[in-house]
Amino acid sequence: MSATSAPNPDRHVVSPTDPAAGSTGSAGHPAASAGGDPLLTLVGPARAAELTSASRDWSSLTLTPAQLAGLELLLVGAYGPHPGYPAQDEVAGVPVPTLIVPTGLDPTPQVPAPGSSVALRDAEGVMIAALHVGATIPAPSTGQGGAGQGGAGPVRLVGELEGIRLPHHPDHPDLRLTPDQLRAELRARGWIGPQVGEGAAWAVWADGLLHTADVGRIRALTRQGKRCVVLAPVGGADPADARHHLRVRCLLAALDAVDAPLRPSEATLASEAVASDALGTGGSGRHREPTPDPYRRPAPGDATRGRRSLLVLVPALPSPLLVTPREPGLSATVLSGPASTGAAAGATAGAATAGGNGDGVPTPGQDGAGVDAEPGAARDLGTPVNPGTPVDLGLEAAELSRLTAERAQLASAYGLTGSLTGPAIGAPGRDELASLLDSGGPIPAELTPPTVAAELTRAVPPRLRRGLTVLFTGLSGSGKSTLAGLLVCRLLEEGGRRVTLLDGDVVRTHLSKGLGFDRADRDTNVRRIGFVAAQVAGAGGTAVCAPIAPYAEVRAEVRAMVRAAGGGFVLVHVATPVEVCEARDRKGLYAKARAGVIPAFTGVSDPYEVPQDADVTVDTARLSPEESVDRVLDHLRLAGWLAAD
Numbered sequence: 001m002s003a004t005s006a007p008n009p010d011r012h013v014v015s016p017t018d019p020a021a022g023s024t025g026s027a028g029h030p031a032a033s034a035g036g037d038p039l040l041t042l043v044g045p046a047r048a049a050e051l052t053s054a055s056r057d058w059s060s061l062t063l064t065p066a067q068l069a070g071l072e073l074l075l076v077g078a079y080g081p082h083p084g085y086p087a088q089d090e091v092a093g094v095p096v097p098t099l100i101v102p103t104g105l106d107p108t109p110q111v112p113a114p115g116s117s118v119a120l121r122d123a124e125g126v127m128i129a130a131l132h133v134g135a136t137i138p139a140p141s142t143g144q145g146g147a148g149q150g151g152a153g154p155v156r157l158v159g160e161l162e163g164i165r166l167p168h169h170p171d172h173p174d175l176r177l178t179p180d181q182l183r184a185e186l187r188a189r190g191w192i193g194p195q196v197g198e199g200a201a202w203a204v205w206a207d208g209l210l211h212t213a214d215v216g217r218i219r220a221l222t223r224q225g226k227r228c229v230v231l232a233p234v235g236g237a238d239p240a241d242a243r244h245h246l247r248v249r250c251l252l253a254a255l256d257a258v259d260a261p262l263r264p265s266e267a268t269l270a271s272e273a274v275a276s277d278a279l280g281t282g283g284s285g286r287h288r289e290p291t292p293d294p295y296r297r298p299a300p301g302d303a304t305r306g307r308r309s310l311l312v313l314v315p316a317l318p319s320p321l322l323v324t325p326r327e328p329g330l331s332a333t334v335l336s337g338p339a340s341t342g343a344a345a346g347a348t349a350g351a352a353t354a355g356g357n358g359d360g361v362p363t364p365g366q367d368g369a370g371v372d373a374e375p376g377a378a379r380d381l382g383t384p385v386n387p388g389t390p391v392d393l394g395l396e397a398a399e400l401s402r403l404t405a406e407r408a409q410l411a412s413a414y415g416l417t418g419s420l421t422g423p424a425i426g427a428p429g430r431d432e433l434a435s436l437l438d439s440g441g442p443i444p445a446e447l448t449p450p451t452v453a454a455e456l457t458r459a460v461p462p463r464l465r466r467g468l469t470v471l472f473t474g475l476s477g478s479g480k481s482t483l484a485g486l487l488v489c490r491l492l493e494e495g496g497r498r499v500t501l502l503d504g505d506v507v508r509t510h511l512s513k514g515l516g517f518d519r520a521d522r523d524t525n526v527r528r529i530g531f532v533a534a535q536v537a538g539a540g541g542t543a544v545c546a547p548i549a550p551y552a553e554v555r556a557e558v559r560a561m562v563r564a565a566g567g568g569f570v571l572v573h574v575a576t577p578v579e580v581c582e583a584r585d586r587k588g589l590y591a592k593a594r595a596g597v598i599p600a601f602t603g604v605s606d607p608y609e610v611p612q613d614a615d616v617t618v619d620t621a622r623l624s625p626e627e628s629v630d631r632v633l634d635h636l637r638l639a640g641w642l643a644a645d
C-alpha cells in the first residue's frame, strides 16, 4: 500500500534485530529471523542517520497515542510492505490508519505542504518515522484533530513513510510480537506450515477481558484442531496505567484456564492434532523449549511459551463496541484464501458469517448485556458506560462492520486464518461483574475463570475497602464546610477510613493560592482539588471536598478522574436556596457582591449550574446539619461504601 509514488530505493525490509531498530526498536525474538518473509519495514542505519540529520530542517509532528498506534501498525507491515498514509481512509473496504492534523490554531502550526517531509515523533520527541507528504486532504472536524479557531479545519496528510524505529513499549516486551515474529512463532510451534496459508490458527480478539464463555469458545476451537491466538488491542495504552496491566494479567490468567487439562468429555472430542501436541509428538515444527538463561531479558513470546494458546498485544485501538455482545453475524470472519498480508488480504475480510462460523463455533452473544469494563478500565468496573446515552443503531452497525473488516485484515497480517471479534455468548454482563466486585462476593466460575477472578479481586477491592471521594457542591454559605467537617467527624468516629478534608476556602490558601474567580481559575481550582482527591482515593483513602464547583463540566471531569484512579465518587449537592445563603451571609460577602464590591459572585453575578447527577441532595434550610450528614451517611451505607449499621 504505497500512498504515493515508487518506494524509496534506499528502503529495505529488515528483520526485527536490524540495528536500525535501535534501542527503542523491537526487541527481536530469535524466532523472527528463522521464518523468512519479514514484514517489519524500517530503513537501514545509514538512511536512518540521513533522515535524522535532514529532519533538523523539517517540521515535526508529535503524535497522539492513537496516531502512534496507527503508525506502529503501518511500520510492522500490518498493511503491506511499503507503509504510508493513503489518499483514501479505506483500501479495498478495509479501514487504514490515517494522520489528521489541526490547522488554524494559534500559534498556527504550518500544515506540511505536499513535497515536504515531516518528522513524526512520540511524546518524548523521539523520531519514529519520516513522512514525505504527497497531498493534504480536508478532513471532518471531529476525530483526531480539531478545527482551529478561524482556521480551515483539520487536514489529513497523505504520503509515504520511512520508519526509523518502532515506538518504545516498556511494558510486557514478551507479549509484543510483530506480525513477523508471530508468524515465526506459529511456524516454530507447527501451528502453520512453512507455506503461506498452510495450517489454521485463529485470532480471538480481546478488547476487554476473557471470561468463562470466551475460554469455552477457545477450547471449542481447540477441540476442532484449530489453534488460537488471543490478540489484545492495546494501542494508546499508558504503560503507567494500572488498569492496562490488570487487563493483561487477567488475559494471561484466562489463558491458564484455556490451557487447563481437557476434561474427559472434551478429550474424547479432541482432534489428533491437539492430542499429538499434548503428548509432545507433534510434527516437525513442534516447539522446543530453549535452555533457560537466568540473566536474559524476556523476549517476545516468552510469556506464552509452551502454552496451548498465545496472547499477543497488538497496537490496534481497543473498541468499547467490541466488549459488548452484538449480533452474531458481525463477529466471526473466516478469511478465505491463503493468509497473506497487505490490502489484498484485507479484500477478503468482511465476509462475516451469520449465526456462527460454520464450524459450530459459538459467536458473540445476543443477550444485549454489557460485559466487563471498557478496554483498560477494569478498576472502574462499577460504572456503566455512558448510562442513558442514546445509541444510533445504524451508525453502530456501520462501525462494527468497519471494525470487523479492520480486525480481519490485521488477523491475516499476523498469519491467522480466522478472526473472532467480541465476547462469547454468556460472558458476564459488565454490571453483573461490577456488582460482585463491589460487594466482595464470590465470583462464580460459570462467569469468569477463578484465575481471572483472583486477579480482579486482588486489584479491585470491595467498596467497603475501596478509596472514595465525597464532593460537596453548592453556593457560598449553603453549608458545605459545615457538612464536610461533620462528615469527617462521623467517619473518623466510625473508624476504618483514612480521611482527608479539602475545604474550598482552605484550598485557596495553599494549593490554589493566587487563583481568582473567573471561569478558567475556578475550573483550575476544582481540577486541582479533583487531582488530589483522585490520588487520595486511588491510594485507598477517603477525600471529602467542599468547593463551590459551579460548573457541571469540571465536576464531571473530577468524577471521571477519581474513578479512573480506582476510587468511588459521591456528589452531594447542598441545595440551599440563595436567599437563605444570603440571609446567613456569615462572611458579609453577599452584601459586598450586591454592592458591586465583589464582582462575579456565585449566585449573585456569576452562574451556578445545578447538578443533574447528584448522588445526594440536601437543603440545609429544611434539614439540620446532623440530618443532612445522616442523609449522606445513609447513601454511603446503602451504596456499600460504609458497613451497614
Ligand SMILES: Nc1ncnc2c1ncn2[C@@H]1O[C@H](COP(=O)(O)OS(=O)(=O)O)[C@@H](OP(=O)(O)O)[C@H]1O
Pocket: 475, 476, 477, 481, 504, 505, 508, 517, 521, 522, 523, 525, 526, 546, 547, 548, 549, 550, 587, 589, 598, 599, 600, 601, 602, 606
Ligand atoms: N466571586 C466569588 N464567588 C464565590 N465565592 C467567592 C468569591 N470571592 C470570594 N469567594 C470566597 O471563596 C470561596 C469559594 O471558593 P471555592 O474555591 O470554593 O470556589 S470555586 O469552586 O473555585 O468556584 C467562598 O467560600 P464559601 O463561602 O466557603 O463557599 C467565598 O468565601
Ligand SMILES: Nc1ncnc2c1ncn2[C@@H]1O[C@H](COP(=O)(O)OP(=O)(O)O)[C@@H](O)[C@H]1O
Pocket: 474, 475, 476, 477, 478, 479, 480, 481, 482, 483, 546, 584, 586, 620, 621, 623, 624, 625, 628
Ligand atoms: N442546617 C444547616 N446546615 C449547615 N449550615 C447551617 C445550617 N443552618 C445554619 N447554618 C450555618 O450556615 C453557615 C454555612 O456556612 P459554611 O458551612 O461555611 O457554608 P459554605 O462552606 O457552603 O460557604 C454556617 O454558619 C452554619 O452554622
